[in-house]
Amino acid sequence: MRSRPTIVDVAARAGVSKSLVSLALRGDDGVSPATRERILAAADELGYRSNALARALRQHRTMLLGVVVGSLDNPYHTEVVESVERAAERHGLSVLLAHGARRAGRMAARLDALGDLDVDGLVVVSSWADPELLQAAARRAPVAMVGRSLEPVAGIDSVNNDDERGAALAVGHLVAAGHERIAHLTSSRRPAGLARRAGYEHAMASHGLDRHVRVIERGRDEPAGPGLDAALADGCSAVFARNDVEAFDALDHAWDRGIDVPAGLAVVGYDDSALALRARPRLTSVHQPRAEMGALAVELLRERWAGRTADRHEVLTPRLVVRASA
Amino acid sequence: MRSRPTIVDVAARAGVSKSLVSLALRGDDGVSPATRERILAAADELGYRSNALARALRQHRTMLLGVVVGSLDNPYHTEVVESVERAAERHGLSVLLAHGARRAGRMAARLDALGDLDVDGLVVVSSWADPELLQAAARRAPVAMVGRSLEPVAGIDSVNNDDERGAALAVGHLVAAGHERIAHLTSSRRPAGLARRAGYEHAMASHGLDRHVRVIERGRDEPAGPGLDAALADGCSAVFARNDVEAFDALDHAWDRGIDVPAGLAVVGYDDSALALRARPRLTSVHQPRAEMGALAVELLRERWAGRTADRHEVLTPRLVVRASA
């Protein structure tokens, strides 16, 4: 079987010029109904499918969306990616995925690769995003960031949740349950992590618990155990974790130590990802509306294509989902 | 700021023809060292980046790899996707992701969309793959399937693990630990699930435990609890789950019921995904070498591009990773 039929083949079969085929296939008005029928029939008979590359080359739009994600091993990320892909599909866009861009070098390489493919827009779901790299990428195509950068990056839209507020919800809930010595568990120094930490500290202060502020910091891949043990030894009765993954670590450690949750240690996570329902006891967690976040990111890009030039930074409101762990 | 510099701009700057620029940039021999230098310098100064679309249009290769995955909510899938993306990157290929193709209709639509983009190859990581759809897709580009179809599909390569053997490993381990009443927990009727189930039944028989064969079937999204309770009531002391997700369900149920694992119920999973380490107690699970599987899938596609026409079906050997749950 020879190669794909082109509009030339369709034109020949319908006995018209290729231009007219092009017009007819795209529903242009200037084609008589009868001819249109004939052309569509011919296309159908030949099993014609338009060549997206040729069109992209000519129109300077690929209908391609680049998605850069730090890693796929955090369910929160994959859920955002899913929602982006879903939204993209609704608008006839395809998603090009690049993962693992945690090092600036790799991130730059992946952004370049996506740029070379002429993606029409980029969604970055990585807290490792370097502002300079993002701006460089934004010179080629609009960029929407899902998540938080230290400060708004000029020229780049963002979709975010209010981390400070989310942290306050978590702390408020624990305080209402009678906890005073509430620790914060975090292994991140990236913007979202820092914001949650700041939110935690502010909330503690606003409840008059400044003296009980205790941040359990650890390096990436370092166990949470030692820090948690020390906190517990000092009478700490609750932990607000930076995200569900870290909350899961706390739960696991409690399990390993035979500590009852929430009686011996209350745990609150962040993200309300699939992990929260997997956890035992089920995890109380701050919900980020990730489905909307992905869709919103795509919407922001569409607005850019439509001509918007002012930056937009959407901040969604998180809510606390109370389950059994706190 | 005007649009991207093209090969013509580079040619003008270097004072040569665009043909020569093309040759020089791709390292062709017939370019004198001096001229090559000049051309590369010009390209560099202009910040030239070649247009992947134009090249793809001409060469009939896009360097695009379509990846179709049933869903991203199973860590096993995302790990395969990551390994495919990694392998693709090594070969200068980009990954186009389509997820959620569980319904034949959506699957068909996504495959078509990828085909229209002229992907050079497809990796299908979905057990929902319909053979007819795959064959239709394979008429446009080579297809490598990661996972199992009911029977080998003509014209389509596959990478797989030996599910029967994996199931035998799980059962053998439980038998060696003294279990006799070993149930199998499954919510899948797709090929891999069926193969593991068959493997379980054969293994039970080979250990003379036919009479204790007990398959706990449930619908997708149906709780595992009732079936597990019934099995436990009948003296069942161990469960071999179809995958880690289902094993996790069993663990959760045991937790909910206050049943000790493994003393009251031993649990073995399948996949050895990230979930296995998240579980408490840590999950004993049959390891699928997913990193190699993704890389191998890409390799199979490359062989197709190099001209191989005979189908290849790679079957990798799983191994049991023993942890605390059994």
Added chain:
DNA sequence: CTGTTAGCGCGTTCAT
């Protein structure tokens, strides 16, 4: 109003 001609976009390729 209906339909055609003649490029164009950008990198590759081949005959000269």
Added chain:
DNA sequence: ATGAACGCGCTAACAG
């Protein structure tokens, strides 16, 4: 080392 044609769909300008 070069000009011209090519891949395939789009589109401005033009003819009937």
